[in-house]
Amino acid sequence: MGRKFVVGGNWKMNGDKNQINEIVNNLKKGPLDPNVEVVIGVPAIYLAYVKSIVPDTIGVAAQNCWKVPKGAFTGEISPAMIKDVGADWVILGHSERRTIFGEKDDLVAEKVAHALESGLKVIACIGETLEEREAGKTEEVVFRQTKALVPAIGSNWDKVVLAYEPVWAIGTGKTATPQQAQDVHASLRNWLSTNVSPEVAANVRIQYGGSVTGATAKELAARPDIDGFLVGGASLKPEFVDIVNATQ
């Protein structure tokens, strides 16, 4: 059984109810490849609303969460709350959480562990900066970030999707070439085979994220170790349907 292609649409801090209605209507119109898993990452304030209007065939994800069920953590949301409004995914460790909000590997791992034990599925993000890539540290960085997640994930790899998002390609229009992305995905899968298990390596889905568009998706999707995408800007546009259908 192959790995089911999975495409995430991370809306980030964008949208209002009118735009959300347009995006969801576009998704309803599709047509979306039924063999592709689609998950949309929604601003927390709109999770319940989106869940009330989106077809059940489309997963709904929070874009972040805290690492305990409840308490004095002003402004945060918990996995329990995410589930309470019917969402069943959460995106964690996004590079914007890491670079803007200072989230380190250990905090990301604590969040992943609690999200999984709370019954959420997780899109866990990793990726190097341009400085790290230019210093030849891409593998060192993504292996370090992934290693931090291994104890947090435990035996729950079937509930995790990894998203390799080179920071230098996010929001820049500089998509990684298909070969650049494939090389890191293959290297990561090999690392997983050695450091977790061959079965996990074979089955875990690794998304590519970083300026994916309708024009670049097909060539990326054709690479053997690219199992989907985590899409930012283009997920707000009608071309997101073309990205979902990139394997057709």
Ligand SMILES: O=C[C@H](O)COP(=O)(O)O
């Ligand atoms: O989560 C999505 C990634 O940050 C990619 O964003 P982007 O497609 O706007 O480059």
